[in-house]
Structures are given as structure tokens and as C-alpha cells.
Amino acid sequence: MTRETYQKNLREIQDEVLVMGSMIEKALERSMQALRERDLDLAKKILEDDKNINNKRLEIEQRAMDLLCTQAPMASDLRVLIAVLNIITDLERMGDHAAGNAKIAIMIGNEPPLKPLIDLPRMNEKTITMLHDSLDAFINHDADAARKIVPEDDEIDHLYDQVFRELLTFMMEDPRTITRATRLIWAAHNLERTSDRVTNICERVVFMVTGILEDLNVSTY
Amino acid sequence: MAVKIQIRDLNFFYGPAQALKSINMDIYENKITALIGPSGCGKTTLLRLMNRMSDLVPDTRVEGQVLIDGQDIFEKSVDVVNLRKKVGMVFQQPNPFPKTIFENVAYGPRMLGTNDKQALSKIVEESLKKAALWDEVKEMLNKSGMTLSGGQQQRLCIARVLAVNPQIILMDEPCSALDPISTLKIEELMMDLKKEYTVIIVTHNMQQAARVSDYTGFMLLGELVEYAVTREIFNVPKDKRCEDYITGRFG
Numbered sequence: 001m002t003r004e005t006y007q008k009n010l011r012e013i014q015d016e017v018l019v020m021g022s023m024i025e026k027a028l029e030r031s032m033q034a035l036r037e038r039d040l041d042l043a044k045k046i047l048e049d050d051k052n053i054n055n056k057r058l059e060i061e062q063r064a065m066d067l068l069c070t071q072a073p074m075a076s077d078l079r080v081l082i083a084v085l086n087i088i089t090d091l092e093r094m095g096d097h098a099a100g101n102a103k104i105a106i107m108i109g110n111e112p113p114l115k116p117l118i119d120l121p122r123m124n125e126k127t128i129t130m131l132h133d134s135l136d137a138f139i140n141h142d143a144d145a146a147r148k149i150v151p152e153d154d155e156i157d158h159l160y161d162q163v164f165r166e167l168l169t170f171m172m173e174d175p176r177t178i179t180r181a182t183r184l185i186w187a188a189h190n191l192e193r194t195s196d197r198v199t200n201i202c203e204r205v206v207f208m209v210t211g212i213l214e215d216l217n218v219s220t221y
Numbered sequence: 222m223a224v225k226i227q228i229r230d231l232n233f234f235y236g237p238a239q240a241l242k243s244i245n246m247d248i249y250e251n252k253i254t255a256l257i258g259p260s261g262c263g264k265t266t267l268l269r270l271m272n273r274m275s276d277l278v279p280d281t282r283v284e285g286q287v288l289i290d291g292q293d294i295f296e297k298s299v300d301v302v303n304l305r306k307k308v309g310m311v312f313q314q315p316n317p318f319p320k321t322i323f324e325n326v327a328y329g330p331r332m333l334g335t336n337d338k339q340a341l342s343k344i345v346e347e348s349l350k351k352a353a354l355w356d357e358v359k360e361m362l363n364k365s366g367m368t369l370s371g372g373q374q375q376r377l378c379i380a381r382v383l384a385v386n387p388q389i390i391l392m393d394e395p396c397s398a399l400d401p402i403s404t405l406k407i408e409e410l411m412m413d414l415k416k417e418y419t420v421i422i423v424t425h426n427m428q429q430a431a432r433v434s435d436y437t438g439f440m441l442l443g444e445l446v447e448y449a450v451t452r453e454i455f456n457v458p459k460d461k462r463c464e465d466y467i468t469g470r471f472g
Contacts, residue, residue, distance in 0.1 A: 003468075003469040007470070072428055073468070074427065074431070074455050074467040074469075075455060075456060075464050075467045075468050076464060076468060077468045078455075078456070079456070079457075153433065189443050192291070210457070211456050212455030219345065
């Protein structure tokens with residue numbers, strides 16, 4: 001006897017995590033677009049879509065719970081489900097950070113731009129790449145690939161530093177920019193937190209494959 | 222942590238068929254060790270060798286050693302009755318004697334020479350208490366053991382084993398004929414018993430092995446494929462065959 005239905009369910013849950021991951025990637029892309037292009041309609045749409053992300057998380061959690069209580073998974077199967085439960089929590093929070101940036105776009109509204117956004121889109125792009133790679137590592141059960149992603153968070157931390165220092169300069173030179181600059185710092189902070197969540201996912205992938213729980217990320221923040 | 226049983230290069234044959242292949246295993250004192258694996262993997266054969274129940278099967282042959290407290294149980298000088306007193310066994314089907322509850326428990330000590338009524342009463346009470354059955358049967362010790370429920374009968378059989386003051390208790394699927402509540406009572410009892418005894422259990426129920434045992438051995442086709450702390454076997458088994466069995470991918 002092999003447990004085909006159970007194995008199929010286990011695979012489907014992992015596929016659903018990828019679906020949720022692509023919803024997050026899309027939310028991240030669009031929130032940066034909303035900030036950069038001052039697209040308030042798009043920002044509102046992101047806030048609407050965040051509800052779908054939250055629902056997706058609950059749906060996956062429920063499916064994982066069903067398998068846990070009906071199939072008593074063991075060993076690597078159990079680790080997959082534990083990893084999934086952790087990863088969807090991180091993804092859901094990443095969705096909240098994207099929604100946070102959409103809210104910042106709405107707050108900024110039609111205020112005159114402080115400066116063209118350069119480092120923020122870079123941080124965003126890098127974060128999306130890291131997220132994408134971490135989910136590849138997850139679906140391929142590749143601990144080595146997951147480990148390699150973690151140091152990339154340093155680049156995000158570095159960009160965050162850069163954004164912070166630059167905006168600080170703006171504020172010191174002209175206090176009238178404080179409100180606008182602070183909002184951009186919040187946006188950068190949201191991205192910094194998002195990439196930290198990616199490293200959490202990497203830790204869970206390593207755990208899923210090896211059974212070892214370890215703290216891989218020594219983030220500056 | 223003291224090793225109670227050392228199994229060394231153990232081979233066992235039913236006629237020409239080899240049922241156990243080069244088993245090496247240390248079983249720890251005051252721990253519960255579970256043997257798991259598919260039907261026919263040799264786990265019951267291995268269990269039954271530990272008190273030489275295998276002697277009762279004709280046309281069998283043993284190679285290697287089973288050392289209990291350093292003494293090889295297959296040596297000619299070993300008295301099998303004493304061995305089985307030291308290494309008790311509980312079977313799949315509860316098998317009380319068609320006697321009173323009292324006599325079921327008193328039977329072993331009586332056979333071993335205790336005839337004093339007061340001493341026997343004390344042994345019966347202590348054994349039934351240790352088997353977590355005393356409170357349920359203390360008012361009906363003269364009733365037949367056969368009138369008890371399946372779970373109670375199994376605990377009566379455990380009391381019968383305890384009455385002869387063993388050091389090791391072998392359990393061959395002790396809960397497979399019991400309902401979930403009785404099963405949990407036996408499992409709780411096992412946790413109590415390990416404080417005083419070394420317990421080895423054969424089970425098909427992997428959840429049971431995961432719940433009660435400290436060490437688990439996975440057997441396949443007569444081999445001990447993997448043997449480790451239970452938490453490791455069920456979290457991160459090292460052998461692919463063990464992983465496949467535990468996760469139900471075993472064809």
C-alpha cells in the first residue's frame with residue numbers, strides 16, 4: 001500500500017504555497033509601482049488583494065491541519081507540513097508589508113515628489129528575486145540553495161542604510177521634507193522586514209530537508 | 222545509561238529460511254524499546270528469542286549471542302525457566318488462565334515455590350497495583366479472570382508477569398486486540414513500568430511506537446535497518462527504507 005491520495009494532498013499543499021508566493025511577488029511589484037507612479041487606484045487594489053492573500057494563508061493552514069489530524073504524517077512529511085505552516089505565516093506578513101507600502105503610497109497621495117525613487121525599487125527587485133529563489137528551494141527541497149540565499153539579505157540591509165542616510169540628509173537640509181522623507185523610510189523599512197522574512201523561509205527549507213532548526217540570518221536590523 | 226541486553230551478530234533460521242540477519246543491538250535498561258517493520262520482517266522472531274520462546278519452534282537454529290546482563294542466554298548452563306522468570310512476556314491476545322483473578326496472578330509465584338497464603342496475597346495485590354488493575358478488581362479477586370474486559374484481561378496478564386518479579390518485559394503487539402481507551406491505559410502503564418523494568422514492544426502501530434518508546438528499531442527482511450532514539454527515527458530517519466516505511470510510501 002502506498003498512500004497516493006495523501007501524497008497527492010501533500011504535493012498540492014506545497015503547490016499552493018507557490019501560488020501564495022506568486023501573489024506576494026505580484027503585491028510587491030505593484031506596491032512599488034504604486035509608490036513610484038503615484039497610482040492611487042493601484043494602491044487601493046493592492047489593499048483589496050491583500051484579503052485574498054490572507055484567505056489563501058487560512059486555506060493552506062486548514063489543509064495542513066486536516067492532513068496533520070487525519071493522516072498522522074511522520075518524518076519528512078511532518079517536516080514539510082511544519083515548514084509550510086511557518087512559511088505561510090511569513091508570506092502573509094510579507095503581504096502585509098506590501099499592503100503597508102500601498103498605504104504609504106495613498107498617504108503620499110499627490111504631494112510633490114521628494115526625489116526619484118532609485119534604491120527603493122532596487123531593494124524591491126532584490127527582495128522579489130530572493131523570495132522567488134527561496135520558494136524554488138522550497139519546492140525542490142534544496143537546502144543548499146536555501147542557505148545561499150540568506151547572505152543576500154546583507155545587500156538589502158546595505159541598501160536600507162543607504163536610503164536612510166540619503167533621506168536623513170534631505171531632512172537635515174530642509175525640515176519641510178521630514179514628513180515625505182519619513183514615509184519613504186517606512187517604505188524602505190517594510191522592504192527590509194520583507195527580505196528578513198525571506199531568510200525565515202530559507203531557514204524553514206533547511207529544516208524541512210535536514211531536520212535541523214538553525215538561525216541562518218544574522219541581520220544588521 | 223546501562224545496557225541491559227546486548228545482541229551480537231544474531232542470525233536465526235526457520236529450517237533453511239533465514240529470519241534474522243546479523244542483528245547487532247544494545248537495549249537499554251529502564252527504557253522502552255519499540256521494534257517496528259512490516260509483517261514478516263523478523264521483529265516478533267527477535268522478541269521471542271530474548272526469552273528463548275523460539276526453543277518451542279521445531280527445526281530452528283540460532284547463531285550469535287543475546288547477552289542479558291552480560292550472560293549469553295543460549296549457553297547450555299542457562300536455565301530456561303529462570304530466564305523466562307527474568308524475561309516475562311505479554312502476548313497479542315490477552316490469555317488469562319481459566320481461573321480466578323487471584324489465581325491468575327498467584328500462579329507463577331506458586332509454581333516457583335511460594336505457598337504461604339499471606340505472601341501470595343501480598344504479591345497479588347502488589348502486582349495488580351503495578352499493573353494499574355487493583356482498584357478495578359480488588360472486590361472481585363475470586364471471580365474468573367475471563368469475566369474481565371479485554372483491556373483488563375491484558376493488564377491481568379501484565380500483573381501475572383510482574384508477579385514473578387521479572388527484569389525485562391517483552392510485549393508482542395499488546396494492544397492490537399484492544400480498544401483505544403484500553404490501549405491508552407496500557408501505554409500509560411508501560412510508562413510506569415519502565416521505571417522498574419526494561420520494556421521491549423513489538424508494534425504495528427507506529428503512532429504507538431512514537432508515543433511510548435524511548436528507542437525504536439526498524440526492521441526489514443530480517444535486518445535491523447535503523448535503530449536510534451525514537452524522536453530521531455520519527456523526525457529524521459537516516460535510512461531511505463525507514464523513511465519510506467514511516468511515511469507510508471512503502472509499496
